[in-house]
Amino acid sequence: MNLLVVGSIALDTIETPFAKVGETPGGSALYISISASYFTKPIGLVGVVGDDFPGDVIEELRNRGVDLRGLQIINGAKTFRWGGKYHYDMNTRETLFTYLNVFADFNPAIPDEFKSSRYVCLGNIDPGLQMKVLKQVRNPKLVIADTMNFWIERKYDELLETLKYVDVLIVNDAEARQIAMEPNLIKAGKKILKLGPDVVVIKKGEHGAVLIIDGTIFTAPAYPIESIQDPTGAGDSFAGGFAGWIAKTDDISEENLRKAVIYGSAIASFCVEDFGISKIRNLSWDKIQERFIAFRELTRFEIK
Numbered sequence: 001m002n003l004l005v006v007g008s009i010a011l012d013t014i015e016t017p018f019a020k021v022g023e024t025p026g027g028s029a030l031y032i033s034i035s036a037s038y039f040t041k042p043i044g045l046v047g048v049v050g051d052d053f054p055g056d057v058i059e060e061l062r063n064r065g066v067d068l069r070g071l072q073i074i075n076g077a078k079t080f081r082w083g084g085k086y087h088y089d090m091n092t093r094e095t096l097f098t099y100l101n102v103f104a105d106f107n108p109a110i111p112d113e114f115k116s117s118r119y120v121c122l123g124n125i126d127p128g129l130q131m132k133v134l135k136q137v138r139n140p141k142l143v144i145a146d147t148m149n150f151w152i153e154r155k156y157d158e159l160l161e162t163l164k165y166v167d168v169l170i171v172n173d174a175e176a177r178q179i180a181m182e183p184n185l186i187k188a189g190k191k192i193l194k195l196g197p198d199v200v201v202i203k204k205g206e207h208g209a210v211l212i213i214d215g216t217i218f219t220a221p222a223y224p225i226e227s228i229q230d231p232t233g234a235g236d237s238f239a240g241g242f243a244g245w246i247a248k249t250d251d252i253s254e255e256n257l258r259k260a261v262i263y264g265s266a267i268a269s270f271c272v273e274d275f276g277i278s279k280i281r282n283l284s285w286d287k288i289q290e291r292f293i294a295f296r297e298l299t300r301f302e303i304k
């Protein structure tokens with residue numbers, strides 16, 4: 001297995017100032033694996049759902065080259081549910097509810113075939129579960145991880161423990177400040193580097209993303225979108241594009257990490273154009289590539 005993805009698989013209820021959608025498929029692992037599937041196959045998915053999760057979405061993942069031997073479907077139990085509400089500027093989000101359901105007793109068992117995965121992408125779940133996964137994989141080349149305020153507030157010590165084994169941490173600006181307890185983002189990123197990761201990517205919503213590696217900083221803009229429908233999953237799609245590109249190219253040089261940031265930003269920019277997974281499930285390599293190239297034009301200038 002080239003890329004192992006672990007994370008939540010959810011039924012989301014999303015409210016924006018313009019529309020409301022109930023019980024739509026989501027979760028970090030779903031967004032990550034769909035996004036990464038445009039870059040690399042097979043992808044090993046580890047997660048859990050109840051028997052109320054739509055079978056057609058599971059089938060779609062299979063058709064995308066996602067190996068589902070690590071997916072547990074618990075009969076008679078409910079899938080993880082999350083509800084979020086966006087305010088007028090779409091950059092601020094309020095969590096309305098989080099029902100862990102099947103996640104409360106989830107014990108991730110990594111199939112033998114997945115244990116030697118070269119790349120591991122730990123989507124946003126309980127950091128204790130992320131650690132349980134890492135203990136089962138053998139010497140991966142790169143571990144990429146995400147987290148969320150929910151876990152930073154409730155499981156800070158476990159998160160610090162997990163970070164010791166993470167190579168690339170991808171978080172948003174608020175999460176970076178919260179983890180590092182530091183308001184300045186660059187200082188926060190540098191503090192996080194002292195906790196374990198060699199690389200930190202800080203996503204700033206419509207203001208782009210910053211890649212921080214020991215001595216260097218690379219910033220990428222966000223693609224200018226005039227009609228943002230739903231920002232849910234943008235962060236996870238970013239992680240999926242980032243991890244997918246790295247797994248496809250098998251190159252963890254700084255130059256290639258920069259490209260991964262742009263691929264992540266490209267997929268995230270598609271994600272927000274429609275509700276839930278609607279947009280990212282209907283992409284093509286050509287569309288992704290076209291947007292990747294458009295990113296270069298956004299910041300290109302000449303020095304005479």
Ligand code: AMP
Nearest residue numbers: 008010026027082150232233234235236
């Ligand atoms: P993002 O917008 O990229 O931060 O991710 C949104 C996704 O994260 C939604 O599809 C939710 O189902 C999922 N999610 C929200 N809260 C949690 C949580 N506490 N643990 C795991 N996944 C979550």
